[in-house]
Amino acid sequence: MPSILIIDNEFPIRADIYTFLERDGYTVQTTTNAAEGIQLAISNEFEFALIEQELSDHSGLKVLQAIKRVKPEIACLIIAKNPSYEIAVEAANNGAYSYIPKPISYEELSFHLSKGAKHRQLFIEARNLRKERYSNLQELSREKSMFKTVLNAINGGVLVINTDGELVYFNNASLINLNLDHLESGEQILQKLPEPIIKQISDYLFAKKYKSNISEIELEIIPNNKLYVQSVCSHIPKESNRFSGIVLVIRDITKKREVEHVKSQFVSMVAHELKTPLVAVEGFLQILQNPEITLTESKRIDFLKRSYDRIKSLFQLVNDLLDISRMELREKYRELDIIDFNEVVKTTINIFELDLKKHEITLTYNSDEALPKIKVEQNEISRVVSNLLSNAIKYNKPKGSINISLTKNENYLYFKITDTGIGIKEEDQPKLFQEFFRALNKQTRAQNGTGLGLTIVKRIVESYHGKIEFESQYGKGTSFLVKLPFVKN
């Protein structure tokens, strides 16, 4: 219900106006005192204020100013017993929406009130719009700075290019990923970009209409695999199937490429190593069936036996490969036991007793007493010992010796195995733990091996935060040292 405050020393004004106002649903409050009028206006919610121009204790215009300062939304009209043009203008300048000379008819007043209601509504709407606009602007500036911060934080380069080929925006990573010293927004960017990217984006820049699909290319920025990037280009859509430019995202994929390369190299090596024994077996079988070739009975048996040996080594290779891939999977899930390393060594030596006898190799084993235990999966640690021991036998000299020791050091158990074997040439030493590396010479050729044994050993040892080292002298022998952290108390 609209309410009216009337500030007039002539009050009560004509009783009929008052009655009419109440009839039409207005709440009316009156005062003859300027100060009280201001107080009432400020502390209540009036829609309208009727202010006499000449109050007995104050100027009506001053009251108007006071009210408008605090409550600009109140629709104020000035009534004047002694109207003047100058005062009317001043009243309007101070925010009064109407100026009515007395005496006032009710028809006149209600016309002015309805005008005032509209005036007030417009004012409030305008104020709300202003408020909204202000907060929108604030949000916008917040968003803008957030946008910038986020784009600079991501490690992919982001470049925005308009349809004239001008750089509109770029982040820090664009400089790094394109290996550029300097870029400037507004500049023509095309001649600064590498050839493959220009080719990629010109399809988009000169397109007739918006393309929803993206284009992805990979290219080398710094040669020799120093920096390899992926460039993704997409249109920035605009209304009615058009576009306002393109956005380029440049990601550094050098690491990923490296991993892929190593992986594909490994797969190639595996495939080759699998194929080699198969080729040999196939060859033997072909010859055994070839009517043009006559073989002695002992040669036939020899070929069959050699085929069998190749198949056996193929099996061993497959098992080793499975072990490696399983190891990668299992590292997360393996069940660790607290075990006695000494027991593992003794058991493994027992398994190789026949082999040792066959090669007439003497083995000595010394271990410290009361060694602390290690927390490992038993199978894996047996594998370490048996791979190293079988190498020490295989690559030993006839009637050679092997010396094994197990000792405690500050944080590690030291497992050391020394043979009097053929040793490893200095040039071969750096490649020792590489997959499929086998030092090739007369002595090793006679031995079966997959080239994965030491790879497996190293992987197991390192998976327990251990270390493996070796020393070797070609022709004299080799010594491997495995350090495994032990369990304290």
Add this chain to the structure above:
Amino acid sequence: MNIKKILLVDDDYDLIEQHKLLLEAKGFDVITADSGEKGFKVFEKELPDACVVDLIMEHHDSGFILCYKIKKTDHGKKIPVIILTSATYETGFRFDTSTKEEKSWIKSDGVLNKPIVVDELIAKFENFAKHKL
């Protein structure tokens, strides 16, 4: 040139023996070596009519190096040198002599896949002879 004496270089004894038997059955004389280095020494001494060379021996590229060394000699230029390997496209090793670039640095007169098919090898020899004319 009539091919009679073939030098086989391979570090796999099983394959050397097989290939030797197969080639001898076709009437060739076969001499062998088990590494790239020894292969070149035998080549210099025996001056064979053709060479069949494995690729991966003591080093990954032993076969290439041996081809290169043979082809640098006067005698080597006159005879076919064929690489015989199981390291091929199927196993991910990307080379043969099909492209111009590869031809420029692989000095062999052809690449063949293991296992050996003697007729294919003879075809390579003949192809070499034809281009020599």
